[in-house]
Amino acid sequence: xxxxxxxxxxxxxxxxxxxxxxxxxPDPLFAVKNYLDxxxxxEIAIICALLSYxxxxxxxxxxxxxxxxxxxxxxxxxNASFPLYRFQSRDDVKNIFxxxxxIINSGGIKDIFVNAYNKDNDVICGINAMIEALRSRVxxxxxxxxLIGRKSIKTSASSPLKRWNMFLRWVVRKDNIxxxxxxxxxxxxxxxxxxxxxxxxxxxxxGLLSRKSYDLQSALDITESLRKFNENDPIKxxxxxxRIGQEKIL
Numbered sequence: 399x400x401x402x403x404x405x406x407x408x409x410x411x412x413x414x415x416x417x418x419x420x421x422x423x424p425d426p427l428f429a430v431k432n433y434l435d436x437x438x439x440x441e442i443a444i445i446c447a448l449l450s451y452x453x454x455x456x457x458x459x460x461x462x463x464x465x466x467x468x469x470x471x472x473x474x475x476x477n478a479s480f481p482l483y484r485f486q487s488r489d490d491v492k493n494i495f496x497x498x499x500x501i502i503n504s505g506g507i508k509d510i511f512v513n514a515y516n517k518d519n520d521v522i523c524g525i526n527a528m529i530e531a532l533r534s535r536v537x538x539x540x541x542x543x544x545l546i547g548r549k550s551i552k553t554s555a556s557s558p559l560k561r562w563n564m565f566l567r568w569v570v571r572k573d574n575i576x577x578x579x580x581x582x583x584x585x586x587x588x589x590x591x592x593x594x595x596x597x598x599x600x601x602x603x604x605g606l607l608s609r610k611s612y613d614l615q616s617a618l619d620i621t622e623s624l625r626k627f628n629e630n631d632p633i634k635x636x637x638x639x640x641r642i643g644q645e646k647i648l
Contacts, residue, residue: 402604403627409638414574418641421458426450427568427575429461439579440508440569441498442466444528447565448494448545452484454644464491472499490541497535507531512583519588525562558617564592567633575637586631591624593617596643597636603648 419428426446433442445466450457460483468474480491501507507528514520514527532546547557571586572578591597593616601607601616606623609616624632642648 405604406624406627406635406638409642410635413638413641416574418575418637424454424458426454426457426461427577429458430568430577432462433466434577436467438469438498438502438506439577440506441469441502443568443577444507444565445469445494445498447561447568449483449486449491450561450564469495469498470502472496475499485544486541487539490539490545493536493542494532494545497532500535501531508580508583511580515584515588519585521563521566521584521588521590522559524584525559525566528562556611556613558593558612558614559590560592560594560617562592563590563617566590567592567636571631571634573634586633587625587629589621589633590614591617591621591633591636593620594640597639600639600643600648 417423419425419431421428426449430439430443430446433439436442446461449460460481463481465478468478475492475495478492478495480488480495482488483491498507501510510527510531511524515524517523529547536542538546547559547562566580566584566589568576569580570576570578570584570589572581593601593612595612597620598607598612598616601620601623602610607616607620609619621632624635628634
């Protein structure tokens, strides 16, 4: 156990640098950080996170092709040209912008999350609230159904909620990678690991997970294993685990 913690801490220190986010080391957070001065950084970050599936280079290429500054203007969104992205049509991408613009005009996505989260310090409740806020504002197509996700997520659900949990890691934690703009309202100790195929494989290899299913319960189990190393910030190791797995170091 001590050796594992040393390994995790070592790789956290190595990876906790702005040099880990670049065109050569693609990650969607690189695109998000182009908008650090935006009043609507949380809403921009959600769209970036929801589009973050598939090949990392293609994700970043798509995100960098979009001018997220238009998010504050419905007229600009309606007149903009949006890219196709895998399961999403151009209209799907436009509609997620229109949904987020409406949420901005209604008080912002942070309030929606925090109001639900505060009931039990439960991030899944907050995620459900954000999903419902988006789904209620648009006619759901197959592309948007995949992009946003289904409402009323439960622990027994098959989806590990990777993109939503990744978004929360970005906006709650604060270090050289994560931006921490929601850290005043949400504790990092309540976050859930944003489980992807790389961290899933590596967590089993390192003994952080015994389950064979790629689902939300596995994400919760790995989070509990990591809590032994850092009770108040268990998923601080997520980015390091992701990079170790992605680069096949272990």
